[in-house]
Amino acid sequence: MAADPAPVLLRGIDRAAFAVAFVARLRRAGLNAGITETDDLVRAFEVSPPTSRDTLYWTARVALVRRQADLTVFDRVFAAVFDDAAPLPLTRSSGPAPRRDEGVNVTVPAGGDEVVAGGGLPWATLPPPIAADDTLDDSGLRVPELRPSALAALADHPFEDLDAHQTEALADALRAALTRWPQRRTRRHAPDPSGRRVALRPTIARARRTGWEAVSVVRERPLRRPRRVVLLCDVSESMRAQATAYLHLMRAFTLVADAEVFAFATGLTRLTSALRHTSAHEAIEQASLAVTDRFTGTRIARNITALLDSHHGNTLRGGIVLLASDGWDSDPPDRMAAAMARLRRRAYRILWLNPRAGAPGFAPRVGGMAAALPFCDHLLPAATFADLASAATHLQSLSAHRR
Structure with a gap:
């Protein structure tokens, strides 16, 4: 039975x-x-x-x-x-339920009244993210990561008020916000039913099957490619408080798009390969070691001329140049004007990030900044991470037409 x-x-x-x-x-x-x-x-x-x-x-x-x-x-x-x-109405006798907050792993019986060692379904909850502290209240969850609201509050703090952990967290949030990128129209075309131009070769090839009558017309549209971005970061003594945060911004652009990064003080140093490291700490460390003249004087005009005359100068052609500096320059203003005029003829757009541009009553009265301003498309403030995020958003929203 x-x-x-x-x-x-x-x-x-x-x-x-x-x-x-x-x-x-x-x-x-x-x-x-x-x-x-x-x-x-x-x-x-x-x-x-x-x-x-x-x-x-x-x-x-x-x-x-x-x-x-x-x-x-x-x-x-x-x-x-x-x-x-x-x-x-339980089907089998069961003892008192074990406390579920005593350990990390709790074993569910596979069958019967006894728990077999190694049997059942192991239910593993996540371990505490930080070491236990007797002074903390056990009623709440201790999570060391910064919440979005905390990051938003820290984004308005000056760079010198942030520690290394907060700077890296804000840099990661800034990199995650870079979702779109300026594009340029190329000379190549791709088939597209909504295109305005008739693709002659595919149309003629199809007409061979219908007695040379163009029954079906193939259309095409121009292809678009990401626009090259070249970033120049001032790491002189006057930019000591902003240098690390600006390097994090340069690293975000390097990882998201095909950007070229240069740091300058008295000389020019290429940092593109160093900032492509997967670890933010290692990338900034390698970039800092690569710049031998860090926190010294400033030669903006000389370094721009050196970049234009080098084999990397062709990367500026048709690209967007992002120059981060306070404008203090040891070179004479006429030399700055000549260098910026050459850069203006080669680049598509020039954006200047100045940490003092957002201060009340700011005016570009410094000789180098005043000489460079007529050749810049935009002068943007860059004293906090919120300013850097606004600058990145502005860069992503650049239109295809020059104003």
């Missing part, structure tokens, strides 16, 4: 209605669960009907909990629903 099937928990209860009611209570308690999680719980009940309170707990937890921060809310609501209720 066939054995009686094992009794199932919640027999005779509409499991879909139970799942909807349970999720609604979790949502009122603050757990972020929606229609997708509710559907996952109903399907889990269909695949594996709960046979005990523990199996019900883990089925609901796997289906509904997506974040470690929601475990406290889930445990509290689950206890409120089932602790004060009448005893459930």
